[in-house]
Amino acid sequence: MARVVVDVMLKPEILDPQGQAVQRALPRLGFDGISDVRQGKRFELEVDGPVDDAVLARIRELAESFLANTVIEDFTVRVEDPAEIAEAVK
Amino acid sequence: MTARIGVVTFPGSLDDRDTQRAIRLAGAEPVALWHKDKDLKQVDAVVLCGGFSYGDYLRAGAIARFSPVMDTIIEQARAGLPVLGICNGFQILTEAHLLPGAMLGNDHLHFICRDQKLRVENADTAWTADYEAGQEIHIPLKNMDGRYVADRYTLDQLEAEGRVAFRYLDFNPNGSLNDIAGITNEAGNVVGLMPHPEHAVEPLIGTGRTDGLPFFTSILKKLVTA
Numbered sequence: 001m002a003r004v005v006v007d008v009m010l011k012p013e014i015l016d017p018q019g020q021a022v023q024r025a026l027p028r029l030g031f032d033g034i035s036d037v038r039q040g041k042r043f044e045l046e047v048d049g050p051v052d053d054a055v056l057a058r059i060r061e062l063a064e065s066f067l068a069n070t071v072i073e074d075f076t077v078r079v080e081d082p083a084e085i086a087e088a089v090k
Numbered sequence: 091m092t093a094r095i096g097v098v099t100f101p102g103s104l105d106d107r108d109t110q111r112a113i114r115l116a117g118a119e120p121v122a123l124w125h126k127d128k129d130l131k132q133v134d135a136v137v138l139c140g141g142f143s144y145g146d147y148l149r150a151g152a153i154a155r156f157s158p159v160m161d162t163i164i165e166q167a168r169a170g171l172p173v174l175g176i177c178n179g180f181q182i183l184t185e186a187h188l189l190p191g192a193m194l195g196n197d198h199l200h201f202i203c204r205d206q207k208l209r210v211e212n213a214d215t216a217w218t219a220d221y222e223a224g225q226e227i228h229i230p231l232k233n234m235d236g237r238y239v240a241d242r243y244t245l246d247q248l249e250a251e252g253r254v255a256f257r258y259l260d261f262n263p264n265g266s267l268n269d270i271a272g273i274t275n276e277a278g279n280v281v282g283l284m285p286h287p288e289h290a291v292e293p294l295i296g297t298g299r300t301d302g303l304p305f306f307t308s309i310l311k312k313l314v315t316a
Contacts, residue, residue: 010194014239015265017197066156069149069185071192072239 002051003080004059008068009040043067044080051079093313095306096123096133098163098179100154104141105176105288112288113137116306118313125157134313135172135216136163138179140232140286150193150235151181160186172216172279172309177233180272180282189273189282190248191240196233197265205297206231206285207259208271212252215278216312220304226259227301229285236264236284238273248273256283 010016016038023037043063047055060077068075095113097120099106110120121133125143130136143154154160160182167173167188175183183189196202205228210221221227240248245268248254256272264284272283287302289295 013241014194015197015237017195017199017265021199066152067148069152069192071184071190071241072194 002047002082004045004047004051004056004077005080006043006045006059006063006067006075006077007040008043008063008073008075009038011072011074014072041067093118093135093310094121094131094133095119095309096121096130096136098123098125098136098138098159100125100141100143100157100178102142102145103139103178105139105286106141108286109137109139109176109288112291112302112306115291116303116310118306118310123159125154125159128158128162130159130162130166135174135309136167138163138173138175138182139288140177140179143178143182146178146181146235149181149185151178151183151185154178154182155185164188167280170277170279172312173281174217174305174309175280175282176286176288177236177284180284181235183280183282188280189275190244191238191273193235193284194237194239195235196237196263201232201234202236202263203232204230204263206263206271207261208256208285209259210255211257212255212274212278214252215255215274215281215308217281217305217308218255218274219312220308228290228297228299229287229302230289230296231263231285233264233284236266238264238266238270238284240267251276255281256285 019037019039026034063075095118097109113120181193210225213221213223255274258269258271274281287305290302
């Protein structure tokens with residue numbers, strides 16, 4: 001089992017009113033010095049078996065055609081380090 | 091013989107019955123289509139109606155775009171089948187890349203429901219021929235994700251080719267770029283818009299006007315004289 005993470009963010013030129021609403025709430029919570037917030041989506045894909053180049057290529061295809069709409073969004077695909085996962089569940 | 095116009099029902103569609111009624115009032119025969127069926131029952135045109143589809147999870151229209159019925163619609167729309175997308179239907183058409191650009195949440199982050207004034211910019215499409223170019227109409231608008239966006243190159247191309255079909259007048263209700271309320275593809279057979287013409291076809295309800303009816307009479311005339 002391995003985990004592949006796909007992060008999807010609105011392209012920088014696209015207005016993100018949700019991120020702006022979060023940013024505007026920050027001073028009220030005592031957080032100063034944050035000039036901008038952008039909100040995105042994170043997908044965690046649990047893959048059966050090893051994550052080889054072929055699997056990653058398929059996942060990139062999936063991200064490009066479905067998880068992200070590349071007209072408005074950019075995405076990144078990465079394999080999550082198993083040691084990192086083990087640390088997180090401790 | 092009259093024209094047969096299909097109306098697709100997705101899980102979450104709200105306006106399929108209203109759309110069927112509008113088609114009937116215009117004098118055509120509505121045909122119910124189901125999202126899981128690839129078969130279009132030999133209809134002459136298709137309307138993707140408003141509401142929601144598959145909960146609009148991920149992005150509005152993103153999952154509906156991969157439904158079995160859309161496989162056939164995408165293929166046939168590319169071959170010239172007239173397709174109208176209203177609200178969620180417009181979102182599905184952009185997700186399917188039958189129309190350029192994309193739809194995002196309203197810039198004010200609220201659901202909006204109002205009578206909206208529009209200008210008909212293109213009266214040469216399959217769905218707008220019964221309007222006059224420049225005509226001002228009132229049609230109900232109700233949505234959460236109505237902000238039309240496209241890159242500068244696409245916007246310039248749409249404007250230069252007269253493919254902005256409808257524009258918001260007096261008030262931009264959602265932050266759409268260039269006040270765009272609806273667009274058409276290059277061939278004029280695929281049209282999408284956020285406001286709901288099917289809710290403005292009888293004097294008794296809605297705006298009290300029938301400004302939406304020409305969508306359905308336009309397509310009927312095109313099909314019966316074709």
